[in-house]
Amino acid sequence: MAGERTYAIGEGWKSILAEAGVDHVDVLRRARLPDDLLNHDDVRLDTESFLRFFEALDAGVRDARFWVRLTEAMKPEYFTPALFAPLCSPDLATAAERLARFKPLMGPIDLEVRDGAEGLELTYRWKAAAVPASMHGSEALFITRLARLGTRQPIRPTSVIVPAMPRDPQPFEDYLGVRMTRGEIIRVTFDAADAHEPFRTANKAMWDIFEPELRRRLGDLERDATFADRTRAVLTEALPSGQGGVDTVARRLAVSSRTLQRRLRSEGTSFKAVVDDTRESLARHYLRRTQMTATEIAYLLGFDEATSFFRAFQRWTGTTPETLRQQLTAAPMSA
Structure with a gap:
């Protein structure tokens, strides 16, 4: 742990x-x-x-x-x-x-x-x-x-x-x-x-001095995060470029894909569950904060086609992207 x-x-x-x-x-x-x-x-x-x-x-x-x-x-x-x-x-x-x-x-x-x-x-x-x-x-x-x-x-x-x-x-x-x-x-x-x-x-000039050290400290902190947290952080950067596969993520975390999946299992989750969680979180962010279409969001989340995204989104939320966007934008006080 x-x-x-x-x-x-x-x-x-x-x-x-x-x-x-x-x-x-x-x-x-x-x-x-x-x-x-x-x-x-x-x-x-x-x-x-x-x-x-x-x-x-x-x-x-x-x-x-x-x-x-x-x-x-x-x-x-x-x-x-x-x-x-x-x-x-x-x-x-x-x-x-x-x-x-x-x-x-x-x-x-x-x-x-x-x-x-x-x-x-x-x-x-x-x-x-x-x-x-x-x-x-x-x-x-x-x-x-x-x-x-x-x-x-x-x-x-x-x-x-x-x-x-x-x-x-x-x-x-x-x-x-x-x-x-x-x-x-x-x-x-x-x-x-x-x-x-x-x-x-x-x-x-002062920012240029501080920034590398702060980035290093943040990296040290992130090394103390759970493996699911670290996987989620990599996926957030990797999904928009279509690099969200288990082998790619494992390589970025400097472990084998088998070790990655074993570590996630030890934390009570799985690679697929972390991918789904990250995609849903990002989808909600894009719907709330941007005017991107659902199709554009689908590709940013690493889906090959929009229909796959729509099916996954329905499974995650029980509704459609546009319906959720209306709910989110109508409730500015929500977390």
Whole structure:
């Protein structure tokens, strides 16, 4: 089985907490973590310990503005490379894409970015069941902070949706400049013009320095993923070029096809099941996010002919691609 994923939390947090007026040792003790944890670089916590750290932060809150103060204490000099790299971007839209790419290094949360004429839409999905409500709002605080640091302008989101409200949402809303609303997911939207306002912190040379190391770290993290996860990642790239066969995928994973199938069986799945799951996930993405026809999607998913795709899609979803597209586009709040 694959190892437990871990997430970096280093010395920068000691300075951030100090600026926010928080005793980091008290937080660590409440979280049942070593007192000297934040005295070291590149400390890595498993999911349970990572969440305990932030739950301990939240549990110690006596000031309604705490999460805002914490956000304001986040200065570039305290940023990890995974946070500083987005600040080197030419604009918020690019920064969000880079943040999404390296978000798995920062915590058990995925970030999906949609940049279009109607605005920049960021959707966050925690991979953990119990997350303090304040942490939902903190994602909106941080991306807004990043936008303001980069542009030197009072950028504010046009919409903030959270699954659960903080105990006192007013300080969050005062900082964001917009009312938060309840929804099924965490979603932050910015005006298209603000999303492409040039960052004064743009620095291609620094990005060129950070990017290879971040890519290496992401590769290390992905090596800790399940074999099904790794297979799915290869298929996502390989299917559009018609290279989604078991031999090709096995070669890219540097194993034999027999080993690939054996490893998947040990995880309770099969190559065919992972292919179907990946194809269905990609199909839903294309139907929701693009105007491609079902025939175009079929070929992107590696089907030789559209009729095979239609039959498979009916088996996966019980409906047709166009019917599902109508359902997806009519329900913008759905996950």
